[in-house]
Amino acid sequence: MKLRDLLGDDAVLDERSGAIDVTGVALDSRHVKPGDVFFALNGAKTGGSRFIAQAVASGAVAVVAGQASAGELNVPLVVVSNPRRAVALAAARMFPKQPEVIAAVTGTSGKTSVAAFTRQIWEHQGLSAASVGTIGLVSRKRTVYGSLTTPDPVSLHRTLHEIASEGVTHLAFEASSHGLDQHRLDGVRVNAGAFTNLSRDHMDYHPTIEHYLGAKMRLFTDLVQPDGSAVIVADHEHSQIVIGAALKRGLRVMTVGRKGHDLKLIDATIDGFGQTLTVEHQGRSRRLRLPLVGEFQIENALVSAGLAIATGSDADSVFAALEKLEGAKGRLELIGERNGAAVFVDYAHKPDALEKALAAVRPYAKRKLAVVFGAGGDRDAGKRSVMGAIASKQADDVIVTDDNPRSESPAAIRAEIL
Template sequence: MKLARLLNEAGLPVTDGAAADIPVSGFAIDHRKIAPGTVFGAFQGAAFNGEDYIAAAVSAGAVAVVARAGVPVEGALHIASDNPRAAFARLAARFFRPVPGTIVAVTGTNGKTSTVEMTRQIWRMCGERAASIGTLGVTTPDGSQATGLTSPDIVTFLSNMTGLAREGFTHVAYEASSHGLDQHRSEGVPLAAAGFTSFSRDHLDYHGTMEAYFAAKLRLFTDLLQPHACAVVWDEGQDWSARVIDAAGQRGCRVLRVGPGDGADLLLRSRETTQLGQQIEVEHAGQTYRLMLPLIGAYQAANALVAAGLAIATGADPARVFDAVGRLQPVRGRLERALITKTGAPVYIDYAHAADALAAAIAALRPHTAGRLIIVFGAGGDRDQGKRFDMGKAAAVADFVIVTDDNPRGEDPAAIRAAILSGLPADPARVRDIGDRREAIALAIAKAGRDDIVLIAGKGHEQGQIIGRGDAVRVLPFDDVAVARECAAAQGDKA
């Protein structure tokens, strides 16, 4: 494909007539992945500045460089832009074709991973060939392939979309993180619908303020979702949800409100917890559906209903959708039951790594807990430090709390734990500080009695523990599910 055609289709100016004759073979944002004919995206980042590698990219065969105006580019066409990330995304989106015909995106502080995976499952049970992209990687009926980030870089994202289309996938749901939206890492594909799950404090180390954080997420509805497409919004009366609904309406989008409030298009009429899940009653388009959701927790019901809304918004038959909701499978690392101890205590693994998410996980498990709720959790290093005290406060309602290491990265692990502990009572009978995560998990399992429940929070599906930063970073193999089972086995338990 010729560069001039890509520029025209992307609405970018052709400043050099010779561009018409430049064939493009690919796109890259890593100078080490340049091949002859590649368009290179040179962006300023928190850790690396792609502009420093322009000469190396051109030497390796880059035919064009997307970068800020005024940045020196020699030996290749300079595609100058005040927002090079956005320009690069628009250009790359014209190159990576085809893409699946039905694509939806989901944003929110919590619930993105579960919602896109549940949407994939519902579509599959409705007869569609469906996949999801997000924290768990690229997930298909054959399994998952990791991408490394909730929102992968724009080249990986678009090439994954094209690859899925060529493999015959017609439906894809993907996570749109605030980082990905802010950095134009997950766009360029037509959206049939977009979902909003929740909003609370997180990632302020990157965004700075809650308003900036929210503005990044709102881009999904103000910039990416086409007019006349559908916004599916979980609405419990939060001002954030109301602002999403208003923005989507101003964009000219249809809005499908989901939740327990009056006026919801998909109304949650009732929810009752059971031993293995929850009985829910929902109303949509004048029809009432009663179903058994085989997952625990109010927020699991919320995620499932947003997923149902996305499926309905993209043409699935409501009766088949709600039948599928009753057959949903747990999502990896999201209130995933790892084992039942020899005393009969279930052990759950959850990705909760912010105060609101931790509180939601506790609230989900509390109705199922006849005895004590025992929690093991920590906080990641080199991330939003202000949330650590709040996480301690959220965990204080549990009966026994063990504060441990999560992914300390380049920070002092003891300092991270101390910040969390400042939000907890100084009561050694209820609160322990144990840096070694395996030791902490082993103690929780050893203390759990028949009527107790253990929650191991923070890392969820992750397979490693990140220690150090930069050239000194190490990723130690660590899977909370596997470690919990190993600790239980060592104590004579069976999963």
């Protein structure tokens, strides 16, 4: 591929530079191989320009950055206005194959479950499907564990190209606020987007809740294809704002939940380690058993059903698949019993998620409800005391332990929770 084809209209190149042969795209100077283009992105603590010389020494044939470099280079330095968007679109050109149907879900909580449930619904219909998110890449052919909700754009587009080449036709993935704000998802051809909810999280990154919501909204204002669909939980504080943005874009909007118009939850009752639901869709009432615990899992299941229907699945087969869903790993996962007490593991690491998880398992506490939790270091510190208050209010016994403290003092984090 020529450099001009890799960068497209994102850069102005002279004829000689544009004709350079390119064999790869790199974000990390330590991973540059001969023939790569190095994108010098600024990180949270370090500027990308510091690593340009190392990248060139490793064989980079061109460098793309947001500003000119102070030193002399023997390869072209291309200055672009938005290097993060430029690398995402370049990665999409370098790795052009994508699954035919792509659904993305954003929101504070529920993304992992919605992506996993949507994949399972498609699989129950005999489709070749995958999901990408916090727990990594999952498909019938392989499982690759990850560490980020939304991978960097080069890794993401390479993954999409690989799974499409393997025959995956349907993909559901998580769209985090960081990923959306940093343009990691640009270039992905999203057919349908979903919004679950919004509550406090990532206030170490987003200066205000409005900025946080604005990042989430990019899924509907910028990324979902103009003829695409939006599936939105109608029951939450910010739902109408998201619905308005999707309608303004011209998307087909499907609302779900107790206040939903298209997939309306009429009734839900606990049924062992599951729930019996009555749901209304297109004027027809349907009764089904969802094999999952917690009302928030009902929302997640309905969003997944909405995404499947919005992308062409038959409604009858979708509702049949809901009765066969398996919870995502670590998402209110029943891992066994000890002395007659049910033991659950949940990923809850923010106030709203902890509150919902405790409310969901309270009916299963025969005597006392105990919770063991901690808070991660170098993350939103303001939520720690809030989570401590929620735990002390909703649980009978609270054990505060260490999460990943990173560079912070574990004792200091525990003290803030308490």
